[in-house]
Amino acid sequence: METSLDKIFPKFQEEIRQAKNSAEVEKLRVKYLGRKSGILSKITQQIPKLPLSQRVGMGTKVKNIKSLIEKTLASRYPQQQEYQSETRSDVTTPGKIFETGRIHPLTQVIEEIKEIFHYLGFIWTDGPEVENDAYNFQKLNIPPDHPARDTQQTYYLSNNLLLRTHTSNMQVRYLEKHKPPVRALFPGRVYRRDMPDSTHLPSFYQLEGLLVDETASMTDLLGSLDFFARSFFGKRSKIRVYGHHFPYTEPSIEVEVFHPKKGWIEILGAGMVHPNVLKNAQISPSMYRGWAFGMGPDRLVMLKYGIDDIRILYNNDLRFLNQF
Amino acid sequence: MKDYVEIHEEPTKLAEQLQYAGTKVESVDKVDSDTVFDLEITPNRPDCLSVIGIAREIAAIHNRRLSLPSGLSNFSVGSPSLPVNFVVSEKSLCPAYSVGVIDSIKVDKSPDWLRNRLEKSGVRSINNIVDVTNYVMLETGQPMHAFDFDKVRGTMRVRAAKKDERLVSLDGVERILPDGAIVIEDEEKLIDLAGLMGGESSEVDKNTIRILLHVPLYDPLAIRCASQYLGLRTQASNIFEKKLNPNANRYAFERAAGLISEVAQGNLVSSIKTVGEPTKERYIDVPISLITDTLGVSLEAGEVEAILGRLEFSTSVQRKDAAIFIKIGIPLFRTDITDPIDITEEVGRIYGYNKLPKKLPIGMPSAESLPVQDFEKKVREVLVSLNLKEIYSSSLTSTSVLEDLDIPSQNILRVANRLVLDYEYLRPTLLTGLVTAAANNIDNFDRFSLFEIGCVFAKDLDKDRLPKQPKKIAAIFVTSNFSFAKGVVEELFRRLNITSLRFEKAPDQPPFVNPLARVLVNNSDIGLVGKIEEESLSKFGVTFPTFAFELDLETMEKGRSSLIYKPTPKYPLVKEDISLFVPKNLSFSEVEKSIKGGAGKNFYSLELVEETTVSGKHSLLLRVKYFDTNKTLNSVEVERIREKVTEGLNNIGAELRDS
Numbered sequence: 012m013e014t015s016l017d018k019i020f021p022k023f024q025e026e027i028r029q030a031k032n033s034a035e036v037e038k039l040r041v042k043y044l045g046r047k048s049g050i051l052s053k054i055t056q057q058i059p060k061l062p063l064s065q066r067v068g069m070g071t072k073v074k075n076i077k078s079l080i081e082k083t084l085a086s087r088y089p090q091q092q093e094y095q096s097e098t099r100s101d102v103t104t105p106g107k108i109f110e111t112g113r114i115h116p117l118t119q120v121i122e123e124i125k126e127i128f129h130y131l132g133f134i135w136t137d138g139p140e141v142e143n144d145a146y147n148f149q150k151l152n153i154p155p156d157h158p159a160r161d162t163q164q165t166y167y168l169s170n171n172l173l174l175r176t177h178t179s180n181m182q183v184r185y186l187e188k189h190k191p192p193v194r195a196l197f198p199g200r201v202y203r204r205d206m207p208d209s210t211h212l213p214s215f216y217q218l219e220g221l222l223v224d225e226t227a228s229m230t231d232l233l234g235s236l237d238f239f240a241r242s243f244f245g246k247r248s249k250i251r252v253y254g255h256h257f258p259y260t261e262p263s264i265e266v267e268v269f270h271p272k273k274g275w276i277e278i279l280g281a282g283m284v285h286p287n288v289l290k291n292a293q294i295s296p297s298m299y300r301g302w303a304f305g306m307g308p309d310r311l312v313m314l315k316y317g318i319d320d321i322r323i324l325y326n327n328d329l330r331f332l333n334q335f
Numbered sequence: 336m337k338d339y340v341e342i343h344e345e346p347t348k349l350a351e352q353l354q355y356a357g358t359k360v361e362s363v364d365k366v367d368s369d370t371v372f373d374l375e376i377t378p379n380r381p382d383c384l385s386v387i388g389i390a391r392e393i394a395a396i397h398n399r400r401l402s403l404p405s406g407l408s409n410f411s412v413g414s415p416s417l418p419v420n421f422v423v424s425e426k427s428l429c430p431a432y433s434v435g436v437i438d439s440i441k442v443d444k445s446p447d448w449l450r451n452r453l454e455k456s457g458v459r460s461i462n463n464i465v466d467v468t469n470y471v472m473l474e475t476g477q478p479m480h481a482f483d484f485d486k487v488r489g490t491m492r493v494r495a496a497k498k499d500e501r502l503v504s505l506d507g508v509e510r511i512l513p514d515g516a517i518v519i520e521d522e523e524k525l526i527d528l529a530g531l532m533g534g535e536s537s538e539v540d541k542n543t544i545r546i547l548l549h550v551p552l553y554d555p556l557a558i559r560c561a562s563q564y565l566g567l568r569t570q571a572s573n574i575f576e577k578k579l580n581p582n583a584n585r586y587a588f589e590r591a592a593g594l595i596s597e598v599a600q601g602n603l604v605s606s607i608k609t610v611g612e613p614t615k616e617r618y619i620d621v622p623i624s625l626i627t628d629t630l631g632v633s634l635e636a637g638e639v640e641a642i643l644g645r646l647e648f649s650t651s652v653q654r655k656d657a658a659i660f661i662k663i664g665i666p667l668f669r670t671d672i673t674d675p676i677d678i679t680e681e682v683g684r685i686y687g688y689n690k691l692p693k694k695l696p697i698g699m700p701s702a703e704s705l706p707v708q709d710f711e712k713k714v715r716e717v718l719v720s721l722n723l724k725e726i727y728s729s730s731l732t733s734t735s736v737l738e739d740l741d742i743p744s745q746n747i748l749r750v751a752n753r754l755v756l757d758y759e760y761l762r763p764t765l766l767t768g769l770v771t772a773a774a775n776n777i778d779n780f781d782r783f784s785l786f787e788i789g790c791v792f793a794k795d796l797d798k799d800r801l802p803k804q805p806k807k808i809a810a811i812f813v814t815s816n817f818s819f820a821k822g823v824v825e826e827l828f829r830r831l832n833i834t835s836l837r838f839e840k841a842p843d844q845p846p847f848v849n850p851l852a853r854v855l856v857n858n859s860d861i862g863l864v865g866k867i868e869e870e871s872l873s874k875f876g877v878t879f880p881t882f883a884f885e886l887d888l889e890t891m892e893k894g895r896s897s898l899i900y901k902p903t904p905k906y907p908l909v910k911e912d913i914s915l916f917v918p919k920n921l922s923f924s925e926v927e928k929s930i931k932g933g934a935g936k937n938f939y940s941l942e943l944v945e946e947t948t949v950s951g952k953h954s955l956l957l958r959v960k961y962f963d964t965n966k967t968l969n970s971v972e973v974e975r976i977r978e979k980v981t982e983g984l985n986n987i988g989a990e991l992r993d994s
Contacts (some may be wrong), residue, residue: 031910032910110722111719111720111722112718112719112720112721112722112723112724112725113719113724113725114715114719114725115724115725115726115727117727118715118725122712131695131696132696132699137806139799139801139804140730140790140792140804141748141761141792141801141802141804142801143800143801156556156559156560157378158378158559158576158577159378159379166731166750166751166752167750167751167752168748168749168750168751168802169751172801172802174750174761192698194696200730200789200790202731204750204752204754205754206754206755207755207757207758212729213729213731213754213755213758214729214730214731214758222696224696224698226628226697227696228628228629228630228631229629229630229631229632229683229688229691230630230631230632230691230692230693230694231631231694231695231696231697233688233691233693233694234692234693234694234695234696235695235696237693238695251689252355252688252689253354253355253357253359253688254355254356254357254358254680254683254684254688255357255359255377256357256377256378256379256380258379261674261676261677261679261680262629262630262679262680262683262684262688263680264688265359283629283676283679285676286674286676287674300628300629324727325727325728325729326772326775327726327727327728327768327772327775327776327785328775328776328779329724329776329779329780329783330779332724332725332726333724
């Protein structure tokens with residue numbers, strides 16, 4: 012028994028020299044150190060059965076061989092060695108720092124809104140940012156020189172081409188290609204000719220929602236927005252509604268949500284799709300009604316994370332991005 | 336306000352009620368013993384651009400009585416009676432007006448109550464005559480203008496301006512007028528920029544004794560165009576450019592004349608000439624079901640009538656077959672009400688939107704597959720797992736960013752009405768934003784990778800006759816190399832199951848330089864991966880080797896195939912390390928092809944372990960794995976495969992290294 016013990020390590024050394032890859036090294040580890048059927052484990056199991064004279068010192072010898080084998084194995088696996096040599100005993104020292112990719116908070120909020128409305132059967136798509144006057148204005152009941160255009164500072168590329176001022180351009184575009192019943196969200200980039208400051212940027216995001224079917228009404232518009240408020244801001248949230256005016260919805264409303272910490276905040280405009288808009292999309296207003304709403308995801312991001320300057324969202328400082 | 340309607344509510348309560356009904360209150364401020372409301376009036380409600388308009392809203396909300404001040408009590412014309420010589424050359428420019436002359440006025444400063452009310456409304460007090468015209472405008476929503484009658488020569492004429500005519504307005508500025516602006520001239524000169532600002536030459540001053548008071552209705556479009564052209568917006572133009580009550584001018588004239596005699600002792604010395612067809616109340620038939628279905632609440636005809644009555648609509652219920660209609664007479668000041676649907680808003684806002692029950696929409700729309708953005712989500716997931724950070728940058732960029740990236744700006748789409756230099760050109764590539772974002776971080780980080788998904792823009796038109804604006808995915812790798820950037824593209828495509836990916840060497844193309852590769856999927860060009868030119872980068876303060884890629888999202892999505900699981904090998908893999916010297920003109924893809932061909936069905940995988948130059952020769956260390964689906968390869972078989980592979984490599988000029 013003793014002699015065979017002495018041969019174990021030289022035999023191991025010979026075998027590990029021939030090992031071609033990590034798998035073979037691993038096989039050797041199992042062969043010698045395996046907990047159940049490893050050579051050393053088997054010897055250890057037999058120790059109690061041996062006569063006392065032979066038993067003396069066996070344990071120590073096995074232990075020494077084990078440690079030699081471990082060291083040799085470790086030299087073949089430098090990485091493992093690194094882990095094994097960890098001597099830290101202060102559990103308050105920080106763990107390893109992992110650098111991972113990050114999703115921009117604006118995407119996260121848009122995804123969250125999509126998920127909430129997906130539950131109500133909404134799908135989503137995007138459309139052109141360079142838009143013609145017809146879809147951005149005229150088909151939405153805003154003829155040329157309508158005073159409502161004043162409230163939407165518009166960037167023009169030419170007389171007819173402009174940068175869309177709202178995602179409402181998708182209302183008629185979408186309805187021309189999809190017949191009711193329709194439930195869709197249109198998140199996307201919009202543009203206003205504004206001086207950049209802490210609450211304005213020339214290009215920012217908007218998210219439009221559109222439902223058209225035979226029974227649409229203000230009550231299910233309000234119910235859906237209330238559902239959204241409670242899903243997004245928490246169960247204690249609720250909405251309240253003001254009369255307003257948009258040329259493409261009638262009646263038009265503005266909606267405030269109750270933010271548990273900040274109180275009432277105006278976050279969206281909405282209303283029943285104006286019959287003229289349905290007509291412009293070749294949908295009969297006597298058969299169908301619809302509702303639409305528009306909200307600013309940038310503003311929701313700012314509210315959600317306590318950000319006070321919209322420019323932070325588009326500056327892309329990693330010290331900001333790495334927080335999300 | 337309390338002169339017109341009873342108010343029992345606290346100001347903040349009143350503000351809230353107005354707001355619920357659609358008149359937004361921006362602020363409520365205590366001024367002396369008074370409270371000043373700052374209101375935002377939507378463009379459809381010019382009638383609310385007045386104290387009476389708001390009082391009417393309050394009366395409707397609370398079902399109270401609106402009391403209006405009386406017009407002129409004494410119509411007797413003093414002597415001598417003066418003729419009014421006032422002509423409108425083109426009726427559409429000024430379809431209705433009232434005009435008259437007031438004599439024996441004493442121009443002075445206004446009494447305190449008048450000054451006080453004007454100043455609290457944000458209007459500067461000038462003299463009692465001008466103040467009355469402004470006061471009545473604020474009160475009734477009908478602007479007007481007083482001319483010094485003795486400064487006017489002969490007949491006054493309203494006409495359209497000819498291009499480049501000049502007029503010095505009340506503020507002393509000489510204005511060059513656009514074609515079509517409405518002007519008033521006398522026999523010698525232009526005396527008024529109608530609807531916008533009076534002319535200096537006919538200004539009422541302290542010596543004025545007789546005035547001609549003109550209360551017009553102008554063509555809203557002409558006023559709006561002139562206002563925009565001149566960059567001049569006045570309280571009057573803001574009102575005139577909207578659709579006003581065509582019959583309001585007479586009452587406003589009388590009210591002003593009455594006040595003038597009260598504060599400036601003037602008396603009317605002409606008849607009041609009122610021109611324009613008296614417009615009658617319009618009627619629309621509204622089915623009650625339209626109101627109740629749209630609002631989603633059941634209302635009796637009586638309730639609807641009561642609400643409309645409070646808003647001064649006349650109503651009568653009619654039955655046609657089973658349907659109940661309400662014939663509704665629209666008051667003249669409600670020029671915004673044209674369609675039956677407009678009535679639902681009136682009922683809704685006074686009934687109270689917050690009283691409506693909240694329900695979720697019933698049923699489900701027809702099932703449709705989720706469109707492109709789920710693909711975007713997948714792309715984001717993969718890139719994030721590869722340690723890239725997502726950014727959002729501006730899609731409008733500046734000449735200087737384009738120049739720094741060596742992109743000629745003459746081919747780039749731009750806005751025609753730039754406001755800020757930084758936001759002028761529509762980005763032709765996402766790199767404008769990515770490089771800027773890299774620059775923003777270079778002081779704090781020396782190694783990072785960023786990506787963005789968004790549209791880029793080109794001048795050529797798509798099938799909808801809009802400029803092409805495809806969605807792209809682009810990334811930038813600061814302190815990196817080609818292999819890293821390419822590795823990310825390859826991993827992205829693997830994870831998205833886009834199989835027919837190929838890279839081809841491409842000529843330099845700003846802002847990319849060598850090594851630069853075109854990325855192809857199914858042989859169509861979908862983008863580039865390469866190094867960003869150092870000279871360009873240094874202009875952004877980035878001096879580390881930086882690589883980037885930009886790929887077309889839509890073509891990528893089309894190139895996707897479904898993932899079919901490849902059985903994991905049942906028998907052990909045989910690993911071989913092959914060390915090669917390869918001639919300079921031999922590409923890796925040719926080496927790869929040769930090895931795959933040589934190993935045939937036994938090929939499992941190929942990995943580049945190391946690429947070095949040994950004594951001037953290009954050397955590759957490759958790890959190849961062979962397998963067999965049916966058995967464990969024995970040494971004889973492995974030897975046979977090895978021979979074939981070696982032979983193939985020799986044939987293409989690669990030389991096996993001995994070591």
